Amino acid sequence: MGGGLPALAHGGAKSRRAKHLTEPRWVRVLAIAAAIAFLSLVLVLPLAVVWWEALRKGLGPFFSAIGDSDALAAARLTLWTALVCVPVNTVCGVAAAWALTRYRFRGRQLLLTLIDLPFSVSPVISGMIFVLLFGAQGWFGAWLSEHDVKIVFAFPGIALATLFVTFPFVARELIPLMQALGSQEEEAAVTLGASGWQVFWRVTLPNVKWGLLNGVILCNARAMGDFGAVSVVSGHIRGKTNTLPLHVEVLYGEYQFSAAFAVAALLVLLAVATLFARHFVAWRMARDRAAVARADAEPSESVDSSAPRVPA
Amino acid sequence: MSSSRSHAGVLPGFGLSLGITLTWLSLIVLLPLAALVLLAAEQPFERTLAILTDARTLAAYRLSLGGALVAALVNTVAGLLVAWVLVRYEFPGRKLVDGLIDLPFALPTAVAGIALSAVYAKNGWVGQWLEPLGVRAVYNTTGVVLAMILVSLPFAVRTVQPLIEELEPELEEAAACLGATRLQTLRRVVLPVLLPGVLTAFALCLAKSAGEYGSIIFVSSNLPGRTEIAPLLIMNRLEEFNYSAAAVVAIGMLLIAFVALLAINLLQAWTRRSQEA
Numbered sequence: 001m002g003g004g005l006p007a008l009a010h011g012g013a014k015s016r017r018a019k020h021l022t023e024p025r026w027v028r029v030l031a032i033a034a035a036i037a038f039l040s041l042v043l044v045l046p047l048a049v050v051w052w053e054a055l056r057k058g059l060g061p062f063f064s065a066i067g068d069s070d071a072l073a074a075a076r077l078t079l080w081t082a083l084v085c086v087p088v089n090t091v092c093g094v095a096a097a098w099a100l101t102r103y104r105f106r107g108r109q110l111l112l113t114l115i116d117l118p119f120s121v122s123p124v125i126s127g128m129i130f131v132l133l134f135g136a137q138g139w140f141g142a143w144l145s146e147h148d149v150k151i152v153f154a155f156p157g158i159a160l161a162t163l164f165v166t167f168p169f170v171a172r173e174l175i176p177l178m179q180a181l182g183s184q185e186e187e188a189a190v191t192l193g194a195s196g197w198q199v200f201w202r203v204t205l206p207n208v209k210w211g212l213l214n215g216v217i218l219c220n221a222r223a224m225g226d227f228g229a230v231s232v233v234s235g236h237i238r239g240k241t242n243t244l245p246l247h248v249e250v251l252y253g254e255y256q257f258s259a260a261f262a263v264a265a266l267l268v269l270l271a272v273a274t275l276f277a278r279h280f281v282a283w284r285m286a287r288d289r290a291a292v293a294r295a296d297a298e299p300s301e302s303v304d305s306s307a308p309r310v311p312a
Numbered sequence: 313m314s315s316s317r318s319h320a321g322v323l324p325g326f327g328l329s330l331g332i333t334l335t336w337l338s339l340i341v342l343l344p345l346a347a348l349v350l351l352a353a354e355q356p357f358e359r360t361l362a363i364l365t366d367a368r369t370l371a372a373y374r375l376s377l378g379g380a381l382v383a384a385l386v387n388t389v390a391g392l393l394v395a396w397v398l399v400r401y402e403f404p405g406r407k408l409v410d411g412l413i414d415l416p417f418a419l420p421t422a423v424a425g426i427a428l429s430a431v432y433a434k435n436g437w438v439g440q441w442l443e444p445l446g447v448r449a450v451y452n453t454t455g456v457v458l459a460m461i462l463v464s465l466p467f468a469v470r471t472v473q474p475l476i477e478e479l480e481p482e483l484e485e486a487a488a489c490l491g492a493t494r495l496q497t498l499r500r501v502v503l504p505v506l507l508p509g510v511l512t513a514f515a516l517c518l519a520k521s522a523g524e525y526g527s528i529i530f531v532s533s534n535l536p537g538r539t540e541i542a543p544l545l546i547m548n549r550l551e552e553f554n555y556s557a558a559a560v561v562a563i564g565m566l567l568i569a570f571v572a573l574l575a576i577n578l579l580q581a582w583t584r585r586s587q588e589a
Contacts, residue, residue: 017400020488021484021485021488022494023498028401031393031396031397031401032397032401032403035390035394038393038394039394039412039413042458042461042462042465043413043462043465044412045438046427046428046430046431047419049427049430049431049436049437050430053430091332092332095328095329095330095332095333096329096333096337098329099329099330099333100333102325102329103323103326105330111337114337114342115337117341117345120570120572120573121345121523121566121569122522122523122525122546122562122565122569123523123524123525123526124523124525124543124544124546125348125523125543125546125562125565128348128546128550128558128559128562129344129345129347129348131555132344132348132351132555133343135555137553138555139347160340160344163340164340164341164344167337167340167341183323186323187322187323190323191322196323199324221417224420225418225419225423226420227420227421227422227526228525228526228543231526232547244420245420245421245526246422248420248422248423248426249422252426252530261430264422264423264426264427267419268419268423271419271420271423272418274418275411275415279411
């Protein structure tokens with residue numbers, strides 16, 4: 001999407017508002033009730049039902065569904081996909097953020113828009129473009145089959161589609177952050193004789209590490225959880241090209257509901273863990289910012305306490 | 313793109329970072345998308361027109377866009393309400409509810425889909441109460457809209473929430489001092505300030521919902537021409553190895569997405585201006 005992912009809200013508890021600046025009590029109670037009812041219907045109940053259905057037949061079937069060899073193969077494939085895509089897109093996201101926030105050049109605005117592009121493309125289209133390139137009747141299809149290289153309906157295709165959909169996450173988190181930080185500290189380091197890599201490891205990275213981590217967390221969640229794009233390129237071969245979300249679909253399609261919900265319950269856990277990780281990062285970010293503000297207020301104190309060391 | 317004239321500043325690494333970015337962007341994003349555009353452009357005009365005006369294609373577009381419009385409307389209103397409640401009111405569990413909003417971002421869409429079908433199917437937790445009323449919430453267009461609401465909800469809430477947090481209390485104070493009732497203040501003072509954000513939320517939900525696939529296929533009956541969304545039509549054409557038809561339908565969707573993207577960017581520029589003013 002154009003706006004990318006909205007940032008986490010950090011709104012602290014508001015002090016009680018004066019009576020003329022808020023709504024009557026009955027309106028407030030009604031609004032809270034309506035909001036909670038709406039969220040329950042579209043969010044809470046669907047999440048609860050996953051775990052309910054997963055555990056309804058007891059722990060035995062739950063664990064046997066998760067320990068099933070096809071499920072384990074799907075989990076391995078999901079992990080491998082994330083292991084390939086997250087580091088690659090992290091390096092590229094950092095490079096993109098560096099290029100786009102530290103220099104002014106012609107076409108910069110266009111580049112910013114292009115980086116966001118995968119957000120506004122439907123997941124199915126994100127997968128199909130790789131079928132058009134590498135599928136049996138695609139651009140490179142004939143050449144690939146001649147040389148016996150499999151991309152579509154194999155791991156490379158899954159990795160490519162995932163790379164496409166997770167492309168913007170790290171850059172999107174870093175760009176606003178690095179823009180706001182400015183480049184004075186880095187320029188000072190260069191003036192004092194630091195090399196480019198020294199500047200990056202010792203100045204830039206400590207400053208943006210929480211934002212970077214936030215981007216990596218989001219990138220990882222999407223890499224592990226993507227369904228639409230991967231389902232086009234995977235071919236749904238059980239035990240071979242099924243990721244965990246696809247495995248849920250296969251089980252569900254075979255009417256193995258409790259097994260499908262057991263695997264889905266794992267993915268809910270992953271989503272909840274992602275949210276906790278994001279909140280931890282947001283909390284650390286706020287703490288670091290407060291520490292920097294304190295250090296700024298007391299110039300006599302060393303700034304080192306707020307800038308953790310990162311080995312070069 | 314990298315004219316040395318515009319390369320300002322003393323920091324090294326311009327060539328390296330821009331090189332990595334451009335190479336990666338071209339390989340992963342631009343080249344594959346170009347393949348799609350070229351394939352669609354290769355088709356004779358009559359064929360493109362025939363594919364686009366085919367009854368099944370039109371029905372799919374109508375469902376994806378129409379459903380997205382309804383979902384975006386629901387989420388714009390509900391998102392505004394939820395954001396307002398979370399920022400302005402105190403109640404037990406507020407932090408937990410606030411954290412919950414982001415869940416659809418992190419939840420695989422297939423999980424959202426099977427969860428909705430379990431809750432709203434006729435023997436489900438909610439579905440069993442709807443059944444006697446003659447309401448069917450899944451395996452029809454209602455199911456499609458329901459899934460769209462779930463996956464685009466965070467966009468609605470998180471777009472307006474920061475705007476409500478940044479509302480200056482002086483505005484409402486002044487309105488109250490000048491004798492406005494609370495309702496007048498909300499309608500004439502608060503809502504106009506939030507309006508660009510609310511419209512952005514609407515456009516974001518619309519764009520997200522129109523392209524949604526994973527959650528919908530589990531709560532729709534997926535009947536061609538009736539409950540088949542546009543992404544599923546693309547999927548079906550690909551499975552028939554009818555790549556060109558899939559590409560033409562996809563290009564139509566991309567155009568819709570770009571119009572939404574353009575609208576979002578204009579609205580965000582408007583939001584920034586109205587915040588600075």
